[in-house]
Each structure stands twice: as C-alpha cells, then as structure tokens.
Amino acid sequence: MNVARLFAVDAAQAARVLSELREATLAGQRARIAPRPVIEQSWGRMLRSGVDPDHDFRSRPLSLDEVRHRREESPLRHILPVLREGLLSVADVAQHIMVVADAEGRVLWREGSPPVLRKADSLGFMVGADWREDVVGTNGVGTPAVVRRPVQVFAAEHFVRSHASWTCTGAPITDPRDGRLIGVVDVSGPLETMHPATLAWVDSVAKLAEAHLRELHLASLERLRTMAAPVLARLEGRALVVDRDGWAAAVTGMPYVRRVTLPKSLTPGYRWLPSLGSCAVEPLAGGWLLRAAEEEPPAGTTRIVLDLRRPVRSSVTVAATAGSWSRELSPRHAELLYLLAEHRSGRGAAGLAEDLFGDPSRTVTVRAEMSRIRRYLGDLLQHRPYRFCEDVEVEVLLPGDPCDLLPQSTAPAVARRRAAAAD
Known part of the structure; x- marks a missing residue:
C-alpha cells in the first residue's frame, strides 16, 4: 500500500x-x-x-x-x-x-x-x-x-x-x-x-x-595540521598528531594513519594504544601529539569483552597488560563481533553475509565493515577467514533475557538465536 x-x-x-x-x-x-x-x-x-x-x-x-x-x-x-x-x-x-x-x-x-x-x-x-x-x-x-x-x-x-x-x-x-x-x-x-x-x-x-x-571536521583538522607542522618537523622517529577523537591531522616517520582509537579519558604520559603500541602522549591545542616509543609493551594475555547487555550502545573493551580501552559499537559492528565470538574458528565473508542478510553474495558489504572494525581492533582480528586471534580471551556479556539480544537487529542469524531462546 x-x-x-x-x-x-x-x-x-x-x-x-x-x-x-x-x-x-x-x-x-x-x-x-x-x-x-x-x-x-x-x-x-x-x-x-x-x-x-x-x-x-x-x-x-x-x-x-x-x-x-x-x-x-x-x-x-x-x-x-x-x-x-x-x-x-x-x-x-x-x-x-x-x-x-x-x-x-x-x-x-x-x-x-x-x-x-x-x-x-x-x-x-x-x-x-x-x-x-x-x-x-x-x-x-x-x-x-x-x-x-x-x-x-x-x-x-x-x-x-x-x-x-x-x-x-x-x-x-x-x-x-x-x-x-x-x-x-x-x-x-x-x-x-x-x-x-x-x-x-x-x-x-x-x-x-x-x-x-x-x-567542519575537515576544517578543524586543517587548523590542527597547520599548528602541528613545525612541531613534527623537529622530531625524529615515528609520530603523529590527532584531534581529540583520534583523527589524524599529520604524521612523520610512518605511513599515514586515518584514525587512532583513543581511550575516553586519555591523559599525558606513557600510554599503550591499540594501533601504535607504547606511546608518549603530549597535549596540543585541539588534539594530541603521539610519539611511538622504542620499547615494546610488556607481554601478557589480551582480553576482549563484548558488552551486548543494553538494547543500544553495545561496546567492546580490550584489556592488555599495558592498558585498556573501550569503544562504542555501531549496530552492524555489534552484530559482526557477536557472530565472530560465536564462531571462534572463523567465518568467511560469504558466511557472514549469509548470517547478516540471508544472502551469501553480499560479501563486498561485509568486507567493507570488517575493514572498518580492523581499524580499531588491529591485529586482534585476523582474516581469511575472519576470526579473533587464538591467544586472545573473548567474553560476551549478554542481556538477562536472551530475547533482548541486539533487539534492533534483523540479521537472520541473530533472529534465529533470539527465536531459539524464546522456545
């Protein structure tokens, strides 16, 4: 009608x-x-x-x-x-x-x-x-x-x-x-x-x-880039300047990085960041100067917690020996990470497309979303097939009522899990 x-x-x-x-x-x-x-x-x-x-x-x-x-x-x-x-x-x-x-x-x-x-x-x-x-x-x-x-x-x-x-x-x-x-x-x-x-x-x-x-965002990055240029020119080694949300304005000594995942409460000092490792963090007007440190972060077990307990605002938290960080997930990224947690041995692009859309041919969409996820999870997420690293602990926090799992999701695989819980 x-x-x-x-x-x-x-x-x-x-x-x-x-x-x-x-x-x-x-x-x-x-x-x-x-x-x-x-x-x-x-x-x-x-x-x-x-x-x-x-x-x-x-x-x-x-x-x-x-x-x-x-x-x-x-x-x-x-x-x-x-x-x-x-x-x-x-x-x-x-x-x-x-x-x-x-x-x-x-x-x-x-x-x-x-x-x-x-x-x-x-x-x-x-x-x-x-x-x-x-x-x-x-x-x-x-x-x-x-x-x-x-x-x-x-x-x-x-x-x-x-x-x-x-x-x-x-x-x-x-x-x-x-x-x-x-x-x-x-x-x-x-x-x-x-x-x-x-x-x-x-x-x-x-x-x-x-x-x-x-x-507005591009204009703010350009202002930050202009201010950061003389700062980076005096530095040796790998460094980049990012805005308060982690978007890169300028880099030196390393390939261009579009965005760096920053913890919500980043403070100056010696910090560990998921895509850069150990860094010296210094404040700049409107952003941060991140200088990669020479030494590697201490070895230890990395733990990923996928929090799906709320109807909206799902999140992922990564905790390692050198520090931890969290990120709010879009509905699509919450679906994909949940499916990968369910398939620890891995899931190919066609399988994820079938899970999400009921159509295994929609691999282009899946690959694009997985590429975005890997920008903040980095090497913790592998591909061919897509999967979490074997040495990473993964915990999924589910809602009290399984029928409330990702309630906005229309993905067939998620819908089947909700239906199975209701039976």
Missing part, C-alpha cells in the same frame, strides 16, 4: 484504512492489507517490549539545566542553522513543527507553528521529553533512530492510539566520520497538513546537515 499516495488523494479515507489495519493487527486478526514493512516491524517490537497501545505513557522530561547541558555538549548544535534554514520556514507555513532530538531520543529543540506547538504539548511532545520508540511507540523520532533511515509515520501507524491524529517524518543524523547516530530531525503536524513529499524533503535537509558536519 502506497500510504503517501493514498493520503494525497483522500486523507480521511486513508486514516480510516490505517485505523482498521491497526485494530486488526493488535487483535491478532488478518487485515485486508498488510502494514508497510517498516511499520509492521516497529509494531512487532512494540508488542514484544510491552508498550501499551491504549495508554499514552510519558516519562519525566529532562530539567531545563539538563537540556541546556545536552545542547552545549551535542554536535547537533553545529547544524541547527542548517536545519532551521532548510525546514523551519516551510514547516511554519505548512503548520508543522521542527523537532531535533539527540541519540537517546530526548527532544532538545522544538520550533515552528505556535498552534501546532500547543497541540504537541498535549501529546507530551515537548523539550526534554523522551521520544524513544520503546517508550512512546512507533513515531517519527524513535523509529528512525532504530532503523537508521528516514521514516514517515501516518496517523494510525503510530502504535499509541492517542497519536493517531498526528503525522511525523523523521530522518537520522549520523556523524559522517564514523556513522555514529547523533540525533534525529523530525517534522510533525496534524494529520490534515501531511504532504507526500515531506519524507524526501526532511531526508535531503538531514543529508545537508551531515555534509556540514563533514566540512
């Missing part, structure tokens, strides 16, 4: 069709038509997680101080002018509002038509509100954050009944450096103001915002 086209022709009829479809689905009955796949999958997540479709649950909003703190810390603040310029003027005229939420689904900014803002207040759609999918059901903020692509939610496609008079269109905003989700931009309004082109419009502006973030 082409919902956008149906709404463009007859919005009232479309709303009735979706309402009937939703009621039939919740009652466990077979409807005349099927929901759109993205909506059907979201409804399935809601039913499994126990979201009540008949009661509008609202968690306590953030305090004004906490909202202010998150705004100051969020990279979204850098792209707010781009979002306003691309969305706000049209949204206001069309009686919509623009909402910007962080990666945790918390609304940080909300602007637009005053009457629509008041209506949003009645839904609890206000600054500081928690709009995650598993809190308020299928919606234009939480659902795009889960599926990591733009989503338009029409009328009764909202899982919670009280939201059925509302239409939301949201697009995720990711950090162009590493693909990490940093937030969602959403355009919402009353059902009668819906336009079928809104999805493409919001998606385009979100991509413009990501491009702006990329430009």
Whole structure:
C-alpha cells in the first residue's frame, strides 16, 4: 500500500484504512492489507517490549539545566542553522513543527507553528521529553533512530492510539566520520497538513546537515595540521598528531594513519594504544601529539569483552597488560563481533553475509565493515577467514533475557538465536 499516495488523494479515507489495519493487527486478526514493512516491524517490537497501545505513557522530561547541558555538549548544535534554514520556514507555513532530538531520543529543540506547538504539548511532545520508540511507540523520532533511515509515520501507524491524529517524518543524523547516530530531525503536524513529499524533503535537509558536519571536521583538522607542522618537523622517529577523537591531522616517520582509537579519558604520559603500541602522549591545542616509543609493551594475555547487555550502545573493551580501552559499537559492528565470538574458528565473508542478510553474495558489504572494525581492533582480528586471534580471551556479556539480544537487529542469524531462546 502506497500510504503517501493514498493520503494525497483522500486523507480521511486513508486514516480510516490505517485505523482498521491497526485494530486488526493488535487483535491478532488478518487485515485486508498488510502494514508497510517498516511499520509492521516497529509494531512487532512494540508488542514484544510491552508498550501499551491504549495508554499514552510519558516519562519525566529532562530539567531545563539538563537540556541546556545536552545542547552545549551535542554536535547537533553545529547544524541547527542548517536545519532551521532548510525546514523551519516551510514547516511554519505548512503548520508543522521542527523537532531535533539527540541519540537517546530526548527532544532538545522544538520550533515552528505556535498552534501546532500547543497541540504537541498535549501529546507530551515537548523539550526534554523522551521520544524513544520503546517508550512512546512507533513515531517519527524513535523509529528512525532504530532503523537508521528516514521514516514517515501516518496517523494510525503510530502504535499509541492517542497519536493517531498526528503525522511525523523523521530522518537520522549520523556523524559522517564514523556513522555514529547523533540525533534525529523530525517534522510533525496534524494529520490534515501531511504532504507526500515531506519524507524526501526532511531526508535531503538531514543529508545537508551531515555534509556540514563533514566540512567542519575537515576544517578543524586543517587548523590542527597547520599548528602541528613545525612541531613534527623537529622530531625524529615515528609520530603523529590527532584531534581529540583520534583523527589524524599529520604524521612523520610512518605511513599515514586515518584514525587512532583513543581511550575516553586519555591523559599525558606513557600510554599503550591499540594501533601504535607504547606511546608518549603530549597535549596540543585541539588534539594530541603521539610519539611511538622504542620499547615494546610488556607481554601478557589480551582480553576482549563484548558488552551486548543494553538494547543500544553495545561496546567492546580490550584489556592488555599495558592498558585498556573501550569503544562504542555501531549496530552492524555489534552484530559482526557477536557472530565472530560465536564462531571462534572463523567465518568467511560469504558466511557472514549469509548470517547478516540471508544472502551469501553480499560479501563486498561485509568486507567493507570488517575493514572498518580492523581499524580499531588491529591485529586482534585476523582474516581469511575472519576470526579473533587464538591467544586472545573473548567474553560476551549478554542481556538477562536472551530475547533482548541486539533487539534492533534483523540479521537472520541473530533472529534465529533470539527465536531459539524464546522456545
């Protein structure tokens, strides 16, 4: 069913069709038509997680101080002018509002038509509100954050009944450096103001915002490179200058390294880094000078801990004799490392493609993702086949309920493991 086209022709009829479809689905009955796949999958997540479709649950909003703190810390603040310029003027005229939420689904900014803002207040759609999918059901903020692509939610496609008079269109905003989700931009309004082109419009502006973030990052690296050049010119041996997130601005005495994985709380001194080994770490304005030490780190057992206990924000921690570091994982990297932990003897690209997509021919995608993983795990991860090193201890921390294993994952291998746990 082409919902956008149906709404463009007859919005009232479309709303009735979706309402009937939703009621039939919740009652466990077979409807005349099927929901759109993205909506059907979201409804399935809601039913499994126990979201009540008949009661509008609202968690306590953030305090004004906490909202202010998150705004100051969020990279979204850098792209707010781009979002306003691309969305706000049209949204206001069309009686919509623009909402910007962080990666945790918390609304940080909300602007637009005053009457629509008041209506949003009645839904609890206000600054500081928690709009995650598993809190308020299928919606234009939480659902795009889960599926990591733009989503338009029409009328009764909202899982919670009280939201059925509302239409939301949201697009995720990711950090162009590493693909990490940093937030969602959403355009919402009353059902009668819906336009079928809104999805493409919001998606385009979100991509413009990501491009702006990329430009800002390149400019900051160029500033750091200019400052670091005379410093490196005086040094002998291997050294590089990186920004606070580990992105390389300049190197000397060694091949170019795009990025170095840094611990969250890096401090000056003698440190061990996964891709460089023992280093002397010195602070620079806007970054770090890393000078490779001559001696090797002490020998010892290396341990990898893959933490999958939380529905989002899976992480990997590497602990060695000389130090330890952690990294938050994207959903795809969490899936791949979990599968490799399950197959300690190794898994080829075709096997991983079958596990992830049900299609062994999608090896190019697998190899690209594994290449990205090896940038931070380095020699701890081997290939042909892909596997953890034999002398590395690997521990996987699973959620208390095995059915909650990587709940956002649609990978067949992960789905089979969840299904086996449910039986």
